[in-house]
Amino acid sequence: MEKKVITRRDFLRVTAMTPLAGAFAYGLKIPQEKEVSKKVKVVLIRDEEALISFKKPDPDVVQKMLDDAVAILLGEKDPVQAWKKLVKPSDIVGIKTNIMHYLPTTQEVEQALKQRIIDVGVPEENIGIDDRGVRRNPIFQKATALINARPARTHHWSGIGGCIKNYIMFVPRASAYHPDSCADLASLWKEFNLIDRTKLNILVMLNPQFHSVGPHSYSDKYVWDYKGIMVSQDPVAVDAIGLQIIQAKRREYFGKDLPMQTPAKHIRLADTRHHLGVSDPRKIELLKLGWKEGILI
Amino acid sequence: MCKSPEKVETNLGSLLPEEINGWKAREKDKVFDPETIFDYIDGAGEIYRAYNFKKLLARNFSKQGKPGIIADLFDMESSRNAFGVFTHDLDGEDVGVGKGSKYKGGLLSFWKGRFFVSLYAEEETDETRDALLALGKKVAFSIKKEGEKPRIVSLFPQEHLFEKRIHYFFNHIILNYHFFVADENILLLGEQTEAALGIYRDDDEKYYLLLVRYPEAGKASVAYNSFINAYMPDALESGIVQTEDLKWTAAKLKEDLLIIVFDVPTGSRAKEMIEEIGKDK
Numbered sequence: 313m314e315k316k317v318i319t320r321r322d323f324l325r326v327t328a329m330t331p332l333a334g335a336f337a338y339g340l341k342i343p344q345e346k347e348v349s350k351k352v353k354v355v356l357i358r359d360e361e362a363l364i365s366f367k368k369p370d371p372d373v374v375q376k377m378l379d380d381a382v383a384i385l386l387g388e389k390d391p392v393q394a395w396k397k398l399v400k401p402s403d404i405v406g407i408k409t410n411i412m413h414y415l416p417t418t419q420e421v422e423q424a425l426k427q428r429i430i431d432v433g434v435p436e437e438n439i440g441i442d443d444r445g446v447r448r449n450p451i452f453q454k455a456t457a458l459i460n461a462r463p464a465r466t467h468h469w470s471g472i473g474g475c476i477k478n479y480i481m482f483v484p485r486a487s488a489y490h491p492d493s494c495a496d497l498a499s500l501w502k503e504f505n506l507i508d509r510t511k512l513n514i515l516v517m518l519n520p521q522f523h524s525v526g527p528h529s530y531s532d533k534y535v536w537d538y539k540g541i542m543v544s545q546d547p548v549a550v551d552a553i554g555l556q557i558i559q560a561k562r563r564e565y566f567g568k569d570l571p572m573q574t575p576a577k578h579i580r581l582a583d584t585r586h587h588l589g590v591s592d593p594r595k596i597e598l599l600k601l602g603w604k605e606g607i608l609i
Numbered sequence: 610m611c612k613s614p615e616k617v618e619t620n621l622g623s624l625l626p627e628e629i630n631g632w633k634a635r636e637k638d639k640v641f642d643p644e645t646i647f648d649y650i651d652g653a654g655e656i657y658r659a660y661n662f663k664k665l666l667a668r669n670f671s672k673q674g675k676p677g678i679i680a681d682l683f684d685m686e687s688s689r690n691a692f693g694v695f696t697h698d699l700d701g702e703d704v705g706v707g708k709g710s711k712y713k714g715g716l717l718s719f720w721k722g723r724f725f726v727s728l729y730a731e732e733e734t735d736e737t738r739d740a741l742l743a744l745g746k747k748v749a750f751s752i753k754k755e756g757e758k759p760r761i762v763s764l765f766p767q768e769h770l771f772e773k774r775i776h777y778f779f780n781h782i783i784l785n786y787h788f789f790v791a792d793e794n795i796l797l798l799g800e801q802t803e804a805a806l807g808i809y810r811d812d813d814e815k816y817y818l819l820l821v822r823y824p825e826a827g828k829a830s831v832a833y834n835s836f837i838n839a840y841m842p843d844a845l846e847s848g849i850v851q852t853e854d855l856k857w858t859a860a861k862l863k864e865d866l867l868i869i870v871f872d873v874p875t876g877s878r879a880k881e882m883i884e885e886i887g888k889d890k
Contacts (some may be wrong), residue, residue: 319791320871444647485782487655526716526729529652530810531677548800564790581721 335524347534351597352590354516354544356528357381358603359587362539366532367519369420373540374518377602378424381543382512384599392431397513399457401433406455411443414530417461420518423542444482447474460547461514464554465521468529470494471576472558474587475513479506492575498582507588514541516551522561536561539603548582548589549596553609555579557595560608561562565580621666621682624724624751630740632670632678637855640663657784661686662725670744674734678740680748688756689803693777695720697786703857706745708756715815717741722754761805764866766885771810778804788871794829795839796821796834796867816856816872818882825843833862836869851877859883 313597357377364370379391388394399405406426409417422441429439440451452458460475466474469490475572476497480486482504491498501507524534538557542551555576583591590596600607639649644817646654649667657665694730698736701713707726710719715733719726720863728744729744730737764777776787781794790796791842798804803863804821821830837845841858844850849859852872857879860869868886873879874887 317791317793317795319795319840320789320853321840323789485655487659487782487786490786504823524730525714525731525733526679526727529679529729529731533677549662 320590330348346581347404351595352544352546352549353385353597353599354542354546354549355381355385355599355601356540356553356603356607356609357514357540358538358540358607359604360539360605361478361542362518363537363602366417366537367535368520369418371420371423374420375416375424375427377541378421378514378543379428380601381541384601385545391428395428395432395506396574398459399429399432399434401435403431403434403457404438404451405429405434405440405457405459406449406452407441407459407461408444408452408478408481409441409443409541410473415463415519415521415535417463417467417516418518421514421518425461425514429459447484455509459514460510462514462519463516463520464558466524466534466549466558466572468524468527468574470497470578471572471574472551472555472579474554474579475547476551476578476582477503479504482506493576494578496586497578498586498588501547501588502586510547512522512548513544513550514547515554517554517557520539520554520561521556522558522565529538534565538606538608539609544590548579548591550581551579552591553595553596553598554591557608564608610644621663621664622751624748625666625668625680625683626744626747626751627823629670629678629744630672630736632672632675632740632744634668635671636669639667641667655766656697657683657694659778659780660690660697662690668684671740673890674822676710676730676737678728678730678735678737678744680744681727681733682748683727685723685725685785688720688754689759689777690881691720691723691725691756692758692762693779694725696776696778698784699772699774701777704742706742706755708750708758710745712741714736715741715745719745719749720756721749721752722756724752736765754817759803759804761820761866763801764805764820765805765818766882769809769811770869771815774808776806780807784819788819790819791869792837793839795835797823797828797835809876814874816870816874818886819869819871820886821867821869823865823867829862829867833867836860849876851876859887 326375359373359377383391383394386394391471409422415529426439440449442449446452460478465473468479483500517538520538521535528570542550578592581587624636641649643658654763662688666681668680701711702711705714707719716729725749728741765775781798801824807818809816841850852858857873858871858877859879861883868883870879870882
């Protein structure tokens, strides 16, 4: 059957029928309202010993942080039991990481995640770790479970880069999602069948970046030792809390509410427009574990 | 069309100064190519690649107790590529640097010759703004060849053109970034075509003029038919249609040039715009 071309006019037709559909220039799918009957859980864990040095995590501490956070998130004492609620031995698991040279997810986080997936009984050959190659990687092409892990940092196109944005590499042309401050980033989760397959979101806040100017900007000066990791099954909630922490750090550093060059509105729209998750802090249960000094939230 | 290099080899570092207003280059320059740019630019590399960039040189300037300044100098291989990538983001004020410039919140970008230049301060202060402008002028002066805007840009009527916004590009992904037309490449844009999109505003109504030039009239005719069949099959004969939002879209072929207007408030204005361009060609 010949593929139907989707034009602006299809978009206008749908808009004329329903005010909800205006956002879906790229998919024309009307979202299902996600039921929010109880608060979404986000776990923030911090450890003063998380870093051996600037941007160099301690692998043992990171493993323990992730174990404790995932266990609390899923209501289990044993981390492996908790992971069994996320993946099963027959799963093919893709760990979507982020390899940005200056501020990657880090190998320590990747390996800690991989270890627990192996502990659940998934054969090592059925586990892949990738970022820019996910579209070509056979593990990701067949993946029945995805683990989404990336660092939090300010971003020229989307305000901040967090878990919602981390899946941009599943898209053939990322720039298609850049308009209007990446307002409709969340739509790619539906478009590329990522919602149900994603079992856990990890926003790495060991060294978040709180300020940048322009598309090429990175400076160690705007990265700090927060020594935290956040986990949630809701990518929007984890990004919403991450944004609050970054904004608090900006207030602390600049001494005023200095607006980001690009508003991170894609997080709120991921909730209100695309119903991917929850961005309203009143609907998020934030569980704080470990080191409290300088927690900023 | 965008593959003819105007002159490839230049020592990029020689186009940047070592010092500006007390900020000094103290680190080794970094150089990136289309494969390695993603290591440097988080999430934006594909835009520079869409405009065929060849090489990027990044130089950091520092001054005790002051925010850092970073200069990114892109060799885009041709002035049309340099102009095109500059038009991708037109927010900001024109500060008169190079052949066209924009300044916004501590970020100065401009184009001249085959180069696109992006200069930014880690924090915006009066002092960093002065330094960025001085740096921009110095870099622009060191680029000797001026470069010309593509001729297609001169075809746009100036009346009601919103903030002189004309985006110049070669592929439908960039077109969709500025104005979503279709998920498929129904206008058959590619390396052999050049396109420009002007944004107009009149009494708070926003509308668009798209011009695409093809290598020859036959290819333009194929593209016109492709567009009409996919986008406005209800206007095969007339080439003008009132769309579902009660605005008007019209298309016309003039030899190798395809002219399309979108979202025009009235049918008469849509026809008038199309005819105006046809006359000027």
